[in-house]
Amino acid sequence: MSNDTPPVALRAADCPPRTRPSNYPPAIRNWLDGKLAGREKRPLGDPFGLTHFGVNLTRLAPGAISALRHAHTLQDEFIYVLEGTPTLITDAGETPLAPGMCAGFRAGSGDAHQLINRSDTDVLYLEIxxxxxxxxxxxxxxxLAAELIDGRWHFTHKDGTAY
Structure with a gap:
């Protein structure tokens, strides 16, 4: 069996976490002042060679955020809470979540979303x-504005100037 052969199955917790805290430019990462340092993402689809969608097992420490509040033009997103009680922030306001709850974010809706962990225990969720x-x-x-070009996110200021 080749080293390039994907596994048949694996434990999600055994997938290595991302080494970079985020794709944001350094100026944004520095400005976030550790709120992303409390976020750990374990890509679950990558070990299987999945290319059409991504799945992350994401842990938010107390005080951490999932991302800056954002809305995609073409990407659908979905989350499922496994542990903890994050707060979902959307254009409609704040919604407390709990294990077993899920939320979906339709592409092109313009409804920006973000999770924040305001509790004193970790939050664990799947994001797809x-x-x-x-x-x-x-x-x-x-x-901030972002564009996916050749599989990589490129960030600019809203006026189009580079960071």
Whole structure:
């Protein structure tokens, strides 16, 4: 069996976490002041060679956020809470979540979303999103825009200038 052969199955907790805290440019990562340091993402689809959608097992320490509040133009996203009690922030306001609850974010809706862990225990959830080429993301609360080009996120200020 080749080393390139994907596994048949594996334990999600055994998948290695991402080594980079986020795809955001350094100026944004520094500005977040540790809120992303409390986020750990374990890509679950990558070991199987999945290319059309991504799945992450994500842990948020107390005080951590999932991402800046954002909305995708072409990517659907879905989350399922396994442990803990995160707060979902959308254009409609705040919604407390608990284990067994899920939420979906339809592409092109413009409804920006984010999870924050305001509790004193870790939050663990699955996040699933597609990898549609040409996707972009808007960040209504921050001077940030993103565009997916050749499989990589490129970030600019809202006026299009580079970071």
């Amino acid at each position: 999103g597609d990898r549609t080429p040409g996707d972009s993301a808007a960040y209504p609360d921050d001077d």
